[in-house]
Amino acid sequence: MANSKGRRRRFGSVRKLPSGRFQARYRGPDGLMRTADTTFATQTDADRWLVKQEAKILDGDWTNPDVKIAFGDFARSWFKDRDYAATTRERNAGVLNRHILPTFRAVPLREITTPQVRRWRTDLLDAGVGPATVSKAYQVLRAIMNTAVDDGLIERNPCRVKGAGTVTHTERPFLSVPEVYRLADAVPPHCRALVLLAAFAVLRFGELAALQRRDIDVEARTVSVRRSYSETRTDGLTVKAPKSAAGVRTVAFPASLVPELAHHLAEHAEAGRTGLVFVGARGGVLRRNNFRRIWLRALTATGLGDVHFHDLRHTGNTLAATGGATTRELMQRMGHSSVRAALVYQHLVNGRDHEIADYVDGQIRKVKRPPRGPSGT
Template sequence: MSEITTPQIRRWRADLLDAGVGEPTVAKAYQVLRAIMNTAVDDGVIQRNPCRIKGAGAAKTAERPFLEVAEVFQLAEAVPVRFRVFILLAAFTGLRFGELAALQRRDVDLERRTVSVRRALAETRKDGLLIKAPKSAAGVRTVAFPASLKAELASHLDKHAESSRTGLVFTGARGGQLRRNNFRRIWLRAVEEAGLGDVHFHDLRHTGNTLAATGGATTRELMQRMGHSSVRAALIYQHLVNGRDHAIAAHVDEQIKKVRPTEPSGEGPEEASGT
């Protein structure tokens, strides 16, 4: 290990990039090598870590787009009606796919206009569909939703959600758990119909984060609303209640009203078979 030099590592990295290996993959490989060399320094095997290439461990990724409010409604109108509110909540609360798919009736408070995230749906090749706790304590949170969604969410609960208190809010067209792969087909059709190009479902979350930021949310409020872990662990367990979180939702509500001047009826295209 003592024979490995910084120029050698620089050539190794350059050769990988020249060979067409993706920059994120090269950056991760460099991070692993740097960690190995740091351990070697700690153990006294080498005196200095040769991984000294500035910025080599950081991959540049293209910034994902965020949607205009009108575009969100275009998508919501392009999916089967049972998934309409799924799209709207994703965009206007910033909840992740797995968090929405795991929502139960008891997690929705129409009077307070909040949804509580207590669990998430995950899918692995080994175990299939699993309902488990969010990845971090910050992921357990309560998020306010815009008043404009209240009527549509109430209608959805009446028509499409499972009936018990612990029943799922969102299910597939056949009543089963919502699978990401099956929903992807519906999503791609909706994106094509709306003419939005390369838009991912996760971009709805980015949209919600952007709307909240433009509403004046502080960094701490954004981290709590979006379920991000904070470097200050004490802030993880602080949830916004009846204050700025509702102000953020109210700002989003004003953006909705600009393109939806009257209260939506909750009607949408005919349901499609699939999930």
């Protein structure tokens, strides 16, 4: 084929339009002439586009641009292939069904544009959807469209709205040691140690609910995290390993908690090495929704306001940081792994982790609370 200057091309053709821009065409595997759905500022840009189309044909990755794949169909297939944890799958399914599909379900992938994405995002915010939820919806949409690019179904991702995938989070509250104990005093006795471990050993609720007697070494003052409970509408209550290798860990707890835990194990935990440490009011697994009602009543009783259970972890981490814990030590203690580097943080040596726990213990003892012994006095 010849280009606009008469030079023969091995694949496709480029011609200059009256506007000064360049148009690229090629013959597809189906024998039909295909014209680029956009024009190019330079002939070099048009040539590069043709090279990409030829490569797709040679590699067997070419798709017929006349075949219109609806976003909803592709999104369902994309979602099915994701290897999500149960809670993440349920959360992202909700975002997809409530905030993305109502707008884009029937729209062909190739017809979704950046202005459409920008308008969709603005409409969600105007409708009162929270910024964090809108940011999450944008992230899911962008991930779906990235896969469409990788599959050769679209040329480029239309999710190009600057800053749309990020949200500024409000700093969560840090509780003082007396406030932690006020909350521990306000919950039923079988939940008291749970509040204290959440704050001073920085465990997640699911990790606490899955603890077994064998996981707590009162003499060594350590708690080992090996599993976690999660609960979704789809899968119900499931027990699993922590979501990352860093989540499997052993954490030292302050000496002030020894009598508290000894009392709890004697009075409230299930029997046997594999017996649950924390159980519901009627036995069995302590369910998150049931504990939430307990937590809200405790907040009302203490007047502490908008405090999330997860803020106890933030409190414990802040206490440890104040005691001189390094970033690596904090990451290990909380069971976090870096999302920006393929680095597995090494485990703390026992002595150093106990130093951190001892500092936290010192902050607890400043409150001068008499320890609760096995007799409950």
